[in-house]
Amino acid sequence: QNPDSLNADPPDVRVGYFDTHPLSFRNSNGDPDGLIIDLLNEVAATGNMKIQWVYDEFPNHINNIKSGRIDVLVSVAYSEERARYMDYSALNFTNVWGQVFLPANSDIESLFDLNNKSIALLENGINGQNFLQQCELFEVNCQAVYANSYHKIFTMVDNGEVDAAVSNNMVGAEFQDQYDLLASSIVFNPFKVYITKPLGADPVFLNLYDQRMRLWKDDPESFYYQTRMKWTHQNQHDTIPYWILYTILGLFVFALIAIIAAVLFKRQVNRRVNELSQREIQLNQIINIVPHMIYANDYQGRFILANDFACDFFGIENKQVEKENIYAILKSSPNFQNLIAYTTSSNPFNTEIEARNSRGEQISLMMSKVPYSGRNDKEPAVVTVGVDISQTKQYEEEIEYLANHDALTGLPNRLLLSDRLKSSLARAEQFKHVGAILYIDLDNFKNINDSQGHKVGDKLIKKVAIMLKKSATPGDTIARLGGDEFVIEIPELDQDINKAEQQALLVAEKLSTQLKKPIIIEDKQYNITASIGVVVYPRDGNRQSLLIQRADTAMYEAKFNGRNRIQVFEKGLEAKVKKQHQLENDLRLALQNKEIVMVYQPIVAADSLKMVGTEILLRWHHPVRGTIMPTDFIPIAESAQLILEIGYWTIEKACQQILTWRETTDQPFFVAINLSVIQFRDREFLGRITDLVNKYNIPRNYLEFEVTESILLNESVRSMEVINQLKMLGIKLSIDDFGTGYSSFDYIRKLPLDKIKIDKSFIEDIPSDNNSVTIVKTILNMAHEMNLQVVAEGVENKEQMEFLREHQCQFFQGYLFSKPKEVNKIPKKFRF
Numbered sequence: 001q002n003p004d005s006l007n008a009d010p011p012d013v014r015v016g017y018f019d020t021h022p023l024s025f026r027n028s029n030g031d032p033d034g035l036i037i038d039l040l041n042e043v044a045a046t047g048n049m050k051i052q053w054v055y056d057e058f059p060n061h062i063n064n065i066k067s068g069r070i071d072v073l074v075s076v077a078y079s080e081e082r083a084r085y086m087d088y089s090a091l092n093f094t095n096v097w098g099q100v101f102l103p104a105n106s107d108i109e110s111l112f113d114l115n116n117k118s119i120a121l122l123e124n125g126i127n128g129q130n131f132l133q134q135c136e137l138f139e140v141n142c143q144a145v146y147a148n149s150y151h152k153i154f155t156m157v158d159n160g161e162v163d164a165a166v167s168n169n170m171v172g173a174e175f176q177d178q179y180d181l182l183a184s185s186i187v188f189n190p191f192k193v194y195i196t197k198p199l200g201a202d203p204v205f206l207n208l209y210d211q212r213m214r215l216w217k218d219d220p221e222s223f224y225y226q227t228r229m230k231w232t233h234q235n236q237h238d239t240i241p242y243w244i245l246y247t248i249l250g251l252f253v254f255a256l257i258a259i260i261a262a263v264l265f266k267r268q269v270n271r272r273v274n275e276l277s278q279r280e281i282q283l284n285q286i287i288n289i290v291p292h293m294i295y296a297n298d299y300q301g302r303f304i305l306a307n308d309f310a311c312d313f314f315g316i317e318n319k320q321v322e323k324e325n326i327y328a329i330l331k332s333s334p335n336f337q338n339l340i341a342y343t344t345s346s347n348p349f350n351t352e353i354e355a356r357n358s359r360g361e362q363i364s365l366m367m368s369k370v371p372y373s374g375r376n377d378k379e380p381a382v383v384t385v386g387v388d389i390s391q392t393k394q395y396e397e398e399i400e401y402l403a404n405h406d407a408l409t410g411l412p413n414r415l416l417l418s419d420r421l422k423s424s425l426a427r428a429e430q431f432k433h434v435g436a437i438l439y440i441d442l443d444n445f446k447n448i449n450d451s452q453g454h455k456v457g458d459k460l461i462k463k464v465a466i467m468l469k470k471s472a473t474p475g476d477t478i479a480r481l482g483g484d485e486f487v488i489e490i491p492e493l494d495q496d497i498n499k500a501e502q503q504a505l506l507v508a509e510k511l512s513t514q515l516k517k518p519i520i521i522e523d524k525q526y527n528i529t530a531s532i533g534v535v536v537y538p539r540d541g542n543r544q545s546l547l548i549q550r551a552d553t554a555m556y557e558a559k560f561n562g563r564n565r566i567q568v569f570e571k572g573l574e575a576k577v578k579k580q581h582q583l584e585n586d587l588r589l590a591l592q593n594k595e596i597v598m599v600y601q602p603i604v605a606a607d608s609l610k611m612v613g614t615e616i617l618l619r620w621h622h623p624v625r626g627t628i629m630p631t632d633f634i635p636i637a638e639s640a641q642l643i644l645e646i647g648y649w650t651i652e653k654a655c656q657q658i659l660t661w662r663e664t665t666d667q668p669f670f671v672a673i674n675l676s677v678i679q680f681r682d683r684e685f686l687g688r689i690t691d692l693v694n695k696y697n698i699p700r701n702y703l704e705f706e707v708t709e710s711i712l713l714n715e716s717v718r719s720m721e722v723i724n725q726l727k728m729l730g731i732k733l734s735i736d737d738f739g740t741g742y743s744s745f746d747y748i749r750k751l752p753l754d755k756i757k758i759d760k761s762f763i764e765d766i767p768s769d770n771n772s773v774t775i776v777k778t779i780l781n782m783a784h785e786m787n788l789q790v791v792a793e794g795v796e797n798k799e800q801m802e803f804l805r806e807h808q809c810q811f812f813q814g815y816l817f818s819k820p821k822e823v824n825k826i827p828k829k830f831r832f
């Protein structure tokens, strides 16, 4: 120490104290008093220092020391947080521990009883912090209520505002009697009590204190022990003898370990319980997500479990399921009928059933039933799983439908027809039934498809399908084989084969008439016809493939004979059709092999009998079969789609011939060419004709096209368009075979035609046959009225010629003048 300081005024040291009885407190005179007060007064006296005591609440002193308003603070427990702003004395002056104090009547016995209780704590107090850490460790959830003095804390306990209070044991013991408190067995965290100064402040007082304490603690008779005795009635070296302290600590550690073990165990149990309940929730979620029926019931029918699907199916509440009985439910509604036999059977099995749910909706279920021995084999039950296969069944049905039906019309396809035929034929054999098959092919459908596009073609096929359905009777199978081919199977006709054939023909005629009705598609009218082949079984065969093939052969024959016909199968047809097929193949090579040639038949003027023109007629010089006439090969060319090639070749040759004749003679000399309906329908027809007449630069009126009445009538809209265009090009037009078709004078009147050719079938019978005479006269009169020229075809003798001349027929064509000949063989006398 500085010797000068002994004589100088003792320096002031401001020491903060607060009520923490018996360590420090303000006595009834308002003066500082208590264990540490006495000790520090003594320390100050030995250091010749004068203490200036500053009284405040503990939390305020924390601020006081931080702000330097006091130099020393008494009774402070150590904490790392406090050490950031305070220096501690080296020696403590006492030890204390945390303790919970309760109202006298409290039944709280352990830390766990404090769960959900309110606890009064000193604001910023170290005991409060330690207590809360303990609570957190043991998952005790209590509500902390803070106050800034011990006095207030215990007052709250006394008033019943809180369930308990926490303080150090020493303070609590002091207040215990005053507030009638119960010192609980809940103790924790023993700690030492020091004096402190602001961090970095002058250490002189703290050093003086440590110096004195060191001396005092070594001497049991010292001022320190006397003072402790005075305030705490303990005369040992410390507040508690070390062995007691260690015992308490040991017990505390043991209790702590035991509690931690218990808590860990409790936590583990809680975690496991939690996991199990999560798992149960998960399992419930899973079986409820499954879109199939799952339920289990005991042998009395009581439900053990049922998922959402099952509950919805039976119309029961999931929460109520354990109160329900499956047997009672199954009996409660006719919807569950199909399940009864299944459920009451004791055997495990898998089966597919159709059932209705509580709302009456049909469901296909794949049911599986398995016995379940239950928990510990004591609760035997049955687990039922019903997999909802409704969707799969629906797909299967759709696939089966698609496999058996035509996608465009929805009619049975070849596969289903074949199935039905098989069973019809089997029944026919067993019961001696007679049936028929009609093979229907639309005439010239390909041309409509090509000229109008597939969309129109498809619509037409659909309409035809509807027409066929309307004309058929129930029990008939109407199938579409593809393209424009349909088959109708009529299974049960008269047992007399001839009568059965008549019945089949009647149906065919009905169909044919029905099909002839105009069909309107996209505001356009289409007139179609069909070629129908008929077979009757078992007469024409007893195998379905043979019967279809024979019906097809008959249809082909109908087509070959000019279409729009019904043909019953006959024995010789197969060979004939085979021959036609062979011809079709040969015809494909005929043009390039130059086997097709043109012959010319002169047309003469009635007055001069001089040739005014010719008609081109084709001949096919077949290398094996010899010369084939156009009536035999033109239908083949049409069905084999060769007619366009042949047709344009003929027109080009005609143009060349017109040019040759023009160069060799000044006489007007026309060439007439027959047109097939297929040429007429060809989209390129007008363009190609225009190109040809331009290419050869022929006088347009030297070219004449012959079309039949049927072409004009059947193709009314298109024909009007083509005829007008041809007229605009300057080409002549005549109607061939007039009188054999419908002969609609009204219609013909509207067309810009030039000539009518009377068919040779009328000419051959004049003048002897009255009917033919009348027809020829009528045609001639009508033609004169309409200002049309008339050509008589097939004039073979002078009587015919004279009759025709008499009735003002302007032109003749026939063997009387010349047979059709190659160009260089035409008789000279008719040339000019």
Ligand SMILES: Nc1nc2c(ncn2[C@@H]2O[C@@H]3COP(=O)(O)O[C@H]4[C@@H](O)[C@H](n5cnc6c(=O)[nH]c(N)nc65)O[C@@H]4COP(=O)(O)O[C@H]3[C@H]2O)c(=O)[nH]1
Binding pocket: 601, 616, 617, 618, 629, 630, 631, 634, 650, 673, 674, 675, 676, 706, 736, 737, 760, 793, 794, 795, 796, 813, 814, 815, 816, 820
């Ligand atoms: N009995 C007899 N017959 C006579 C007489 N005068 C002419 N004929 C025959 O009558 C037919 C007249 O031709 P069409 O009515 O246009 O009838 C033609 C025509 O519709 C068709 N045809 C011929 N060539 C062609 C062609 O290049 N294209 C098309 N699309 N059809 C053709 O073939 C049909 C038959 O032709 P063809 O057999 O050459 O038969 C020809 C001709 O040889 C006669 O006095 N007596």
